Amino acid sequence: MKPISRVFIIGWDGAGSFVASANTPNLDRCVRNGTFDFQAQAATPTISAQCWGTLLHGVSPDKHGLTNEIVSHTPYPDGSPYPSIFRVVREAYPDAAMASFSAWYPINHGIIEPSIGVHKVSMKDRDLSLAAAAYIREHPEVKLLFVQFDLPDAAGHQYGYNTPGQLQAIEETDGLTGHILEAIEETGLLDDSLLVFVSDHGGGGANPRGHGSDHPMDKTIYWGCVGPGIPRGAAIPGTMSIVDTAAVVVRALGIEPPESWESKLPERLFAE
Structure with missing residues (x-):
């Protein structure tokens, strides 16, 4: 079994x-080859800043303190006791190439620390997918790369969640994800990379075109990964939480998690 050299989220x-x-053929192929949970749980409240902040910082919103308003105007403090996965990886690998491609600009502005040398790109989804694929081809030495597509949420707000309009946007996003997977395969990185697939929240529970509540439609997300040591076609024992993503990332890269994190490694996710 090859060691894991890099992580793509x-x-x-x-x-x-x-x-x-x-209809998501790219995601389905990864489901067949990895371990997935389609009853995973988002953070509370089920809002983008709180949920992406929880994923990236390994703690719940009451600790990282991020809201949509804050991340839109205020950079995340470099000295926070709750470092992002990017900061943890930077401290372990000072010369590592890292990148964040986000269709929702506040992730790059207010959730990822500003002074740790992360290559950040914010643009619309299709252009974003092509830019991320180009970066992978140009920087095969990348250690950590994060991509956030916004089309499913925009469609949920416009048409309603889990409606034909949103499902069409999800299918389009799967196609855009294919550009990234193609770049990973073409550069020969697939065999020693961990790929994590995740949503931040759902929607349509308390409000057909909104989210933020604890309703199962808002709280339930998919989470999965594929890579060396990850069981093929398996389910995660118990219930996966979005906060545990951070622990998975640092475990894959051979890094001890910060003591301040609440993030926990799911049992039996990696083959020993």
Whole structure:
């Protein structure tokens, strides 16, 4: 079994677990080859800044303190006791190439620390997918790369969540994800990379075109990964939480998690 040399995180904003109702051949291929949970749980409240902040910082919103308003105007403090996965990786690998491609600009502005040398790109989804694929081809030495697509959430707000309009946007996002997977395969990185697939929240529970509540439609998300040591076609024992993503990332890269993190490694995720 090859060691894991890098981690790619591909997030579909607002997709919840609705991907199970959509035609997503790229995601489905990874499901067959990895370990997935389609009943994973988002952070509370089920809002983008709180949820992406929880994923990236390994703690719940009451600790990282991020809201949509804050991340839109205020950079995340470099000295926070709750470092992002990017900061943890930077401290372990000072010369590592790292990148964040986010269709929702506040992730790059207010959730990832500003002074740790992360290559940050914010643009619309299709252009974003091509830019991320180009970066992978140009920087095969990348250690950590995060991608966030916004189309599913935008469609949920416009048409309603888990509706034909949103499912079409999810299917389009799967196609954009294919550009990234193609770049990973073409550069020969697939065999020693961990790929994490996740949504930040769902929607349509308390409000057909909104999210933020504890309703299962808002809280339930998909989470999965594929890579060396990850069981093929398996389910995660118990219930996966979005906060545990951070622990998975640092374990894959051979780094001890910060004591301040609440993030925990799911049992038996990695083959010993």
